[in-house]
Amino acid sequence: MLEGHISKAFDGALAALHIRVIEMGGLVLDQVREAARAYTSWDLQAAERVIDRAAVVSAYDEGIFQDQFTLIARRQPVSRDLRAVFAMEKSVAELERAGAEARKIARTVLRQSGRPARATSTDVRQLAQLATSLMRQSLEALDRLDGAIAAQVIAHDEELDAEYAAGLRRLLTRAMEDPRHLDIAMEAAFVLKSLERIGDHARIVARHIQSIAPQEGRAAGAPPADPADPSWPADSSASADPPTPTPDAS
């Protein structure tokens, strides 16, 4: 979809940008997996690796911005190329935020405020599996520019939200039963929230991909996805600062 220009150099520049975004996505996915594993296994070394690699994520963010800036200045993309460049720019912002959530989880481990109970670890592991699965799928959609996979991500995010709500309820129930470990429960609630937000970021990436993915059965003359459409890609709620999870909120 990004190929086919008469200017092969333009093809090359867009493909290079695409590769860099996918690379960043792969790194962020790895960060999320590693952070979740560090928390559930209480692995301090893994948490340190996540913190160390956060700088690499930021470097990708800055490098991709420069690449986009140069591409716009030199090629003046229009129409779907322009939409693709902006969709990638917005996706990179979401990936960077997902990476920041992984960093938060790793910091929780490094603070060593207390290892979570086995039941809590199980809840976190389950939610982490869902979040990484969504992130992997959205990167798959980004890789292939596949609107159908992106639609699956958007649909599956609801499952993650439901699992987050259930996990938080279970956590609070345990905290009320044994208030001595309320501080650990609070930390665990923040970890659950981070994972839920990682799923939100994956969903927003998927929405951006939907805006640029080739549309099945689009006949010559049929209108493409319209950015003016209110439903396109409108969901930026997860970009706002998250509400602080509190026991009262459940």
Next chain:
Amino acid sequence: MSSVEQGGINLKPSGRVAAAPSTALEEGGIGQTVGQTTVQDPIFSCRKVHVSYGNKHGIRDVSLDIGKRQVLAMIGPSGCGKSTFLRCLNRMNDTIPGARVTGEILLEGRDIHDRQLDVVQLRARVGMVFQKPNPFPKSIYENVAYGPRLHGLARSRAQLDDIVCSSLQRAGLWDEVKDRLAQAGTGLSGGQQQRLCIARTIAVQPEVILMDEPCSALDPVATARIEDLIDELQESYAIVIVTHSMQQAARVSQRTAYFHLGALVEVGETDRIFTNPRHKLTEDYITGRFG
């Protein structure tokens, strides 16, 4: 395992190769023009305009309105018919042997092919600026004064002076040539010559200005001045510009029409055409995937 599942940073996009631009023509014709071909209060109304040169078709069934005080850009690959359509608007195709124009072209409601209509008058109302500046081998003053004198627009030398002065001012050339009006127009730079041609066009008080790639022979600075001038002239005239520069079409026009193989494929607001074209041919062309 997909490339994404590998995690880490060694991921590669799937590397699919886009299919060659499929054209609607291959699938059975371009069909109807996409977009709004009509405008409120048009100065030109063209319906089913068809031009052929002997056995060859130049354009087929082009229907398009041109609005007052707006710039219409016509884009498309070489040989798509945009210049042919432009030349229909002031009957320049009449000068080509074997050219045949059918359909209806109304200027302010009147058919320009009406036998009663004076072609010289038509070309005064619908002026034209060409790709290469073509000043007469006369003085700067005479270049501008020639048209008004021919059409009897000035009753005295003072009136003619006024027309020459105001035309050169509107063309943004007055300050550069006011002290050397007697010098040859051909001695000016390329950009100045093109602005002299625009001054010559507007001196006969046209209603429409046709521009056929007016900046293709000019450097970027001269191009910027002409584009600035188009922006100012648009407040008084309808302007139709044929350009091969997509960026120029995007910069100067309010409406854009895309031609392909003699057909008008799509027309619409320039903002929309360059951000969200509706026809795949338009999108492939403006994004540089063929042309």
